Amino acid sequence: HAADAQRTDLMTITRYVLNEQSKHPEARGDLTILLSHIVLGCKFVCSAVNKAGLAKLIGLAGDTNIQGEEQKKLDVLSNDVFINALKSSGRANVLVSEENEEPIFVEASKRGRYCVVFDPLDGSSNIDCGVSIGTIFGIYMLQEGSEGTVADVLKPGKNMVAAGYCMYGSSCTLVLSTGTGANGFTLDPSLGEFILTHPNIKIPKKGKIYSVNEGNAKNWDQPTTSYVEKAKFPIDGSSPKSLRYIGSMVADVHRTLLYGGIFMYPADKKSPNGKLRVLYEVFPMSFLVEQAGGQSFTGQGRALDIVPKNIHERSPIFLGSYDDVEEIKALYSAAE
Numbered sequence: 001h002a003a004d005a006q007r008t009d010l011m012t013i014t015r016y017v018l019n020e021q022s023k024h025p026e027a028r029g030d031l032t033i034l035l036s037h038i039v040l041g042c043k044f045v046c047s048a049v050n051k052a053g054l055a056k057l058i059g060l061a062g063d064t065n066i067q068g069e070e071q072k073k074l075d076v077l078s079n080d081v082f083i084n085a086l087k088s089s090g091r092a093n094v095l096v097s098e099e100n101e102e103p104i105f106v107e108a109s110k111r112g113r114y115c116v117v118f119d120p121l122d123g124s125s126n127i128d129c130g131v132s133i134g135t136i137f138g139i140y141m142l143q144e145g146s147e148g149t150v151a152d153v154l155k156p157g158k159n160m161v162a163a164g165y166c167m168y169g170s171s172c173t174l175v176l177s178t179g180t181g182a183n184g185f186t187l188d189p190s191l192g193e194f195i196l197t198h199p200n201i202k203i204p205k206k207g208k209i210y211s212v213n214e215g216n217a218k219n220w221d222q223p224t225t226s227y228v229e230k231a232k233f234p235i236d237g238s239s240p241k242s243l244r245y246i247g248s249m250v251a252d253v254h255r256t257l258l259y260g261g262i263f264m265y266p267a268d269k270k271s272p273n274g275k276l277r278v279l280y281e282v283f284p285m286s287f288l289v290e291q292a293g294g295q296s297f298t299g300q301g302r303a304l305d306i307v308p309k310n311i312h313e314r315s316p317i318f319l320g321s322y323d324d325v326e327e328i329k330a331l332y333s334a335a336e
């Protein structure tokens, strides 16, 4: 009757988080409350994304953000939704958003013990053509005795207590880790609940897919060039890898977690630190990939060991199946 039990004994994300909390008797339930507000934000953005075409939410918002990117309406809407949801949780303190130049310091009466770094809408360039987009977040605990300063979020990714993303695609899927593995939940719109659909995700040890924007090949360094060359023209008689590149990090990483392979945004001559932002793209995705048994490498070292100097800092990233990342690490160490 396992199937029947599954149908009548729903493992929702709320129940999963409460189970995790119960493993920490001293917990006050603050992280549970914080996560429930993040989940609410994801549900809201999911419904806005699904209605975007109809509600004229696609198209530009008329502003550009700190990244110099033209802001899309959904970027602005989702940013506002997450800022409000986090503030109203009463458990957040310092907030960092891709869309805000400066950190947001929650007012004293609503301050909590957690700092949240987030990319409210990842893959904005894909909004207007209906390709999957997402939200990415990472959570740090406030430093002991701190009232909340930028120092609380300029910490290595390995210090995060939780990380996750929500992908708004054919279904709305939220992948979360609170440090004991990575679990995937799918929104059941009829219930308005995220149901556990991908328990304890483990990334295949080796994959047959590589994921990179080959349009930057002219500017790649030698290790990346050699790796991609080998993927396309293997010299050991094995078959070439497949190229899959969606252009939304959330979608490319989600596929990599489930199918295996490697996702790369390398440094190139134009952008020596690559494009992806350390705090709210590289760290949360690296956290999740490691929790699923994979690796995440910057070309110099482990991504989660980076100590960021500023909140919008970028880093090259090579993440995915353990063995695939080992190969790129060997190429970079040989090039030193």
Ligand code: AHG
Pocket (backbone or CB within 6 Å): 069, 098, 119, 121, 122, 123, 124, 125, 213, 247, 248, 249, 250, 265, 275
């Ligand atoms: P965002 O939409 O949050 O600014 O992020 C876009 C990022 C990431 O989602 C994706 O992996 C990458 O940009 C794609 O960049 P290219 O178009 O240069 O390949």
Ligand code: MN
Pocket (backbone or CB within 6 Å): 067, 069, 098, 124
């Ligand atoms: Mn952006």
Ligand code: MN
Pocket (backbone or CB within 6 Å): 119, 121, 122, 123, 249, 281
């Ligand atoms: Mn992004």
Ligand code: MN
Pocket (backbone or CB within 6 Å): 098, 119, 120, 121, 122, 123, 124
């Ligand atoms: Mn974004």
